[in-house]
Amino acid sequence: MVKITTICCIGAGYVGGPTMAMIALKCPHIKVTVVDISQPRIDAWNSDELPIYEPGLDEVVKACRGKNLFFSTDVAGAIRESQMIFVSVNTPTKKTGLGSGKAADLTYWESAARTIAAESKDNKIIVEKSTVPVRTAEAIEKVLKRNCSDASVQFDILSNPEFLAEGTAISDLTAPDRVLIGGKIENEAGQAAVDALAEVYANWVPKNQIITANLWSAELSKLAANAFLAQRISSINAMSALCEATGADVAQVAHSIGTDSRIGPKFLNASVGFGGSCFQKDILNLAYICECHGLKEVADYWYSVVGMNDYQKSRFVRRVVSAMFNTIRNKKIAMLGFAFKKDTGDTRETPAIDVGKGLIEDGAQLAIYDPQVKEDQIAYDMEGMMGNITCYKTAKEALQDAHAVTIMTEWDEFKSYDWKEIYDVMQKPAFVFDGRLILDHDHLREIGFIVYALGKPIDPFIKSAEGA
Numbered sequence: 001m002v003k004i005t006t007i008c009c010i011g012a013g014y015v016g017g018p019t020m021a022m023i024a025l026k027c028p029h030i031k032v033t034v035v036d037i038s039q040p041r042i043d044a045w046n047s048d049e050l051p052i053y054e055p056g057l058d059e060v061v062k063a064c065r066g067k068n069l070f071f072s073t074d075v076a077g078a079i080r081e082s083q084m085i086f087v088s089v090n091t092p093t094k095k096t097g098l099g100s101g102k103a104a105d106l107t108y109w110e111s112a113a114r115t116i117a118a119e120s121k122d123n124k125i126i127v128e129k130s131t132v133p134v135r136t137a138e139a140i141e142k143v144l145k146r147n148c149s150d151a152s153v154q155f156d157i158l159s160n161p162e163f164l165a166e167g168t169a170i171s172d173l174t175a176p177d178r179v180l181i182g183g184k185i186e187n188e189a190g191q192a193a194v195d196a197l198a199e200v201y202a203n204w205v206p207k208n209q210i211i212t213a214n215l216w217s218a219e220l221s222k223l224a225a226n227a228f229l230a231q232r233i234s235s236i237n238a239m240s241a242l243c244e245a246t247g248a249d250v251a252q253v254a255h256s257i258g259t260d261s262r263i264g265p266k267f268l269n270a271s272v273g274f275g276g277s278c279f280q281k282d283i284l285n286l287a288y289i290c291e292c293h294g295l296k297e298v299a300d301y302w303y304s305v306v307g308m309n310d311y312q313k314s315r316f317v318r319r320v321v322s323a324m325f326n327t328i329r330n331k332k333i334a335m336l337g338f339a340f341k342k343d344t345g346d347t348r349e350t351p352a353i354d355v356g357k358g359l360i361e362d363g364a365q366l367a368i369y370d371p372q373v374k375e376d377q378i379a380y381d382m383e384g385m386m387g388n389i390t391c392y393k394t395a396k397e398a399l400q401d402a403h404a405v406t407i408m409t410e411w412d413e414f415k416s417y418d419w420k421e422i423y424d425v426m427q428k429p430a431f432v433f434d435g436r437l438i439l440d441h442d443h444l445r446e447i448g449f450i451v452y453a454l455g456k457p458i459d460p461f462i463k464s465a466e467g468a
Contacts (some may be wrong), residue, residue, distance in 0.1 A: 008078035009086040012036035016088035021210030022173040024069035026204040032077040056170035079119040088129035099111035102288035107167040117147035156193035157174035161222035168342030182218020226282040232267040234308035240270040250455025270455040272435030273351035275340030323462040334402040337409025338370040345372035352408040370396040403429030404431035
């Protein structure tokens with residue numbers, strides 16, 4: 001087994017940066033270099049303002065940076081000197097061609113593989129850290145072998161999928177539920193490569209939590225995990241619609257079924273919908289793989305999970321419009337939160353995008369406040385609609401003279417606001433549409449708000465406005 005002393009990671013994003021920082025922290029004997037072709041991104045990693053927000057990340061990076069953790073644009077140099085190379089590049093959904101809207105685009109992965117092959121002069125262990133389709137390793141191995149000028153160089157490919165949740169990435173890395181390593185464990189070289197990576201993680205992860213599998217099982221496990229988690233969210237969101245129709249309370253239903261040891265309580269929080277870089281992308285990828293293997297019924301099942309998520313967002317928009325007397329034209333609607341979840345500035349697939357577009361299409365003027373998302377990111381996500389959007393640096397400004405407020409992200413600070421003070425500066429009737437179920441709805445009603453909370457019995461005022 002090779003004793004690893006040098007590691008590089010290609011890709012300085014949400015996965016590569018934090019993961020390598022944690023390895024550097026826990027393995028001071030290993031030199032870790034994170035490389036990326038984006039100079040601004042690398043400059044940010046070397047600055048006091050990191051390119052991503054994650055609680056605890058600043059402390060980890062600053063403890064190791066310049067000692068055994070380095071950020072660089074010298075991709076070729078890092079490849080040459082490293083024994084183990086993590087590839088953590090973006091694998092977006094294809095926008096055109098075969099599999100458009102469903103299949104993973106491996107352009108960046110293939111480019112990274114070609115660069116690794118061109119620069120490698122000795123044996124390398126290549127670790128898939130990006131989320132990739134099943135059997136990607138097989139294709140990458142062919143690219144590596146055909147593009148390396150030295151036939152004696154051996155490439156051992158491992159799959160080491162990440163199971164990080166944004167907002168809790170550092171705690172997830174510090175004490176993971178499990179570390180999964182897939183490799184060609186049926187042969188000696190493959191097993192040795194698996195053991196080498198396992199030895200890195202064993203510096204802080206208990207060995208009984210380091211799971212090994214064959215390559216294909218490891219690659220599929222990442223897609224399967226995200227699909228199962230998203231399916232739970234879509235399931236409870238489907239229940240939320242039924243709860244509203246029958247007068248049931250989705251929180252009570254979720255608590256009841258969550259106490260069943262066979263089900264458990266996690267991921268049973270009803271909301272306006274799931275977001276993030278993984279869930280929708282991975283489910284569509286999984287469904288497409290099923291289609292390619294002739295498993296149409298299986299594919300349709302997973303497509304329905306995404307369909308329910310889309311339905312939940314559009315249902316929320318319809319509820320806002322109908323509650324406000326079927327017209328929101330030129331009404332100021334404050335949107336508290338734009339990130340897809342708290343404790344992150346990530347807006348990829350955030351429900352706020354689709355909800356915001358739906359409200360604007362009905363004529364609303366949006367006032368957006370998020371403690372971590374910058375205005376230029378909102379402008380990028382809401383391209384072509386900024387004429388109907390004003391971004392604010394404080395919630396107080398966003399709420400001044402608003403007709404309604406929608407809660408789109410479960411930031412803790414929203415729960416601590418003085419809602420009586422907010423009520424006094426809003427237009428009347430003042431509406432609260434809680435898409436995350438984080439506020440004290442009874443207290444809001446006592447103040448005078450008209451409240452809509454997902455999956456809760458419908459306020460009589462809203463029912464009368466809808467003509468129910």
